[in-house]
Amino acid sequence: MSASDFPDRLVILGSKGGPAIRPGGPSPTSSLLDIGGRRCVVDCGLGVTRGLINAGVVLKELDLIFITHMHSDHVLELGPLIHTAWTTGLSTKVKVFGPADLKDYWDGFLASMRYDIDLRIDDEGRPDLRDLVAIHLLEEGEVPVADNAVSVSALRVDHPPVVDCFALRFDVEGWSVAFSADTTYFPPLGEFSKDCDLLIHEAMLARGVDRIVEITGNGERLREHLLASHTMAHDAARIAQAAGVKKLVLHHLIPADLPGFEKEEWLEATKGFQGETIVSHDGLAITRS
16 A cells, blocks of 8 residues: 555654564664655664564555664665565665765665576566665755655754764644654754654663663663763653654663563653653554544
């Protein structure tokens, strides 16, 4: 089914922060946004292909893909997603927007799959996959999706040591959705997401950081990274309150798959936000009201 067959909606395909997966746990970061008749995939962590299928997407109808930054939990399955869509009949061009290093990733993926791609073109009569993907570099400001109905804009956020990391905002008449991407507490996101219906913002719990450091064995090096590069849930609530958004969706959860961290703790941490807070999980769907 194409995007036009669905109401405008957000579907969280992968809700956890970080690349690790655990038995029965959620997948790394990816989201689907059907908006204004366009199908937008935001980030492609491990599991995005299966998540799209479960959300009712026909893969050969891929449209727009946005990669916020080049950490593996946001880009690892981009190549396999597009290749799988190709094997299911993709014949129209897919636009992929992302940071400068995205071109190297895509070229490397094509090189790694050269044998299979060439064989399927010759043996099965498929169009050349290399002609079906257009890579566009993200920059701050308006993103040129060439659609008068849907407006997309980008904001560079603070996610050290990554330099090219972009928040995204999607607007159609009567509905607007913003994604924080990975970022430390970054007040400019408040203005960027001003008056949005949905703000999808990454979030951590301090107690969860302690537990993750304990079980991974990376010690203070990991703790320093998490505290410098990501946002505590209460600070995500501060951004949402400053922006005056209607709903805050906590996403890229740290932790997302450890026992003992229940929804109530996330909601308590964000009680400073006066709108509705939603704790994401794989398969969460929010339809435009």
